[in-house]
Amino acid sequence: MENKRLHTILAVWINLCRFLLAAVFIFSGFVKTNDPYGFAYKIQDYLEAWGLLQITPEFAPYIGSMAMGILEFTLGVYLLFGIHRKAACTLILLLVAFMTPLTLWLAIANPISDCGCFGDAVILTNWETFGKNVVLLIAAITVFRWRDTGIKKLVTEKVDWLIALYTVVFALLFSIYCVRELPLFDFRPYYIGMNIRQGMEIPEGEKPTVYETTFIYEKDGQEKEFTIDNFPSDSTWTFVDAVTRVKEKGYEPPVQDFSIVLQEDGTDVTEEILADDNYTFLLVSPQLRNADESGMDLINEVYDYSMEYGYRFLCVTASPDEDIAVWQDNTGAEYPFALADEITLKTIIRSNPGLLLLKDGVILNKWSVNNIPDEYQLHAALADLPIGTLAVPRTLHKVASIIGWFFGPLLFLTLCDLLWLEWGKKKRKKQIIH
Structure with missing residues (x-):
């Protein structure tokens, strides 16, 4: 027992x-x-x-x-x-x-x-x-x-x-x-339906994370850490490094380091874009030298469409000026360029390049370079088109789709295999009888 x-x-x-x-x-x-x-x-x-x-x-x-x-x-x-x-x-x-x-x-x-x-x-x-x-x-x-x-x-x-x-x-x-295409499930803070400006804010009642920076100085072969409060007054100390640590963990906004500055003159247009109640197309490319140029004709058409209907269009990249110039020569790009952090751009969209549609700081749509909207999808003003309105994908519908795509064909193939085996058994049985 x-x-x-x-x-x-x-x-x-x-x-x-x-x-x-x-x-x-x-x-x-x-x-x-x-x-x-x-x-x-x-x-x-x-x-x-x-x-x-x-x-x-x-x-x-x-x-x-x-x-x-x-x-x-x-x-x-x-x-x-x-x-x-x-x-x-x-x-x-x-x-x-x-x-x-x-x-x-x-x-x-x-x-x-x-x-x-x-x-x-x-x-x-x-x-x-x-x-x-x-x-x-x-x-x-x-x-x-x-x-x-x-x-x-x-x-x-x-x-x-x-x-x-x-x-x-x-x-x-x-x-x-x-x-x-793009990830079916977008777990990053730049998903369709996300309000970027709200994602940068700390909710009322939440405390921000407190950081402390210490400065490492060296004197007579020995290193010592100082804070801003007990900074060494002795000029014989030599600066070595600065270290920033989390002193008190608090609320971390999901969207960080989102900043866009114009390449031409360095103007920060972040707030202007996020507060704009008109549509904005952002062509996102972390590094233009590695970008896929196969969709450039469609991207140029989207830019022409934006100019026709009065929408903002920016190519946002972390590329140096020489790479931007090469890109313009290779693709015939006439749109303006802006600069942003490379890691942020990689987080925004998993395509190089990828296209983003914003309005009032809300991400309305995202496209990879392989499914840039064409003239048949952009035949009128965005306010009158499905792609110009927010249609947040339903998570449960996606989960059901994945389960269906995995088990549906699997069950069908399994049934076919079992029927084939059964047919083979009957055929061999008939041969034995005869």
Whole structure:
């Protein structure tokens, strides 16, 4: 009786670990396939922290991002259904065993603010990430230890190969779709419907974060930290560095560092754009030298359309003047240029370039370079067109669509496969009779 009870407890524990790992890996992989550019930027942060960014091929972080998202999503689905148990459990254990000491280093050294394991959907501190990985490591060791006896398949041998193959194909196609278009789920603070100006404000009653800057000076081979209150009056001290730390954590506005200045004369037009009750098109390109020029004809047409109807049009970039001049020569761009922070521009839209439509500081629409609106969509004033009105996508509708796109074709292919097997059985049976 006691052995039966222990066996039941062990079975429950194994499956709790299994489904926990499956859920985490499916979610983590899906977030990465939903936003391949976002995780690629995080890989670049890792490489920069290790001093490897300069020697890494430019395309490598993007390939690595897509590969990691597909791998995690696939392993999570495999573990969920109990297919390819040995390979799935082994790879999951290797991944978690690698990430656990890595995130411990991140927590201690703090070279980057977060590991990026869940993208912008769930942001954890480095210590929270390490704690999460410790829990996952325990679960991974458990499922690896009892992978043959404790993990039962949820599907038959007849269809497990189909689920295994379709999972990889689905993750790959979804990742490519989000690269070509835009992330289906936008977890960043520049989503459609966001009021940028309100996102920059601190709500009434909330306290802002308090920072303290200390100044490091050196004298006679010894370094000492000073604050603004006890600044050294002795001129023999030599300045070394300044360090800013969080003294008291408070409310952090979701939108930070959003600032636009005209390239021509350096005029700050941020408030003017956010307060404008007319429409504004922002062509966003973090770096023009890396921008896709395939949609330039349509972009130029949007600019001409803006001039016809009296809308503002700006190309916002972090590029130097020489890159802007090259871009103008290559594309025939006649629109004005403005400057903004590169990281902010990468956060605003995952396309280089991408197009943003604003009114009263609210993001009404976003387009990647592959779906810039054409003359058939811009045949009248924006106030009279669907793209000129705010239509916030419904999250539940998106979730239902993804579930449908995954399970719908999978069920159809599974049914076809079972019918094929049944037809084959009947055919062989007839041959035996005759």
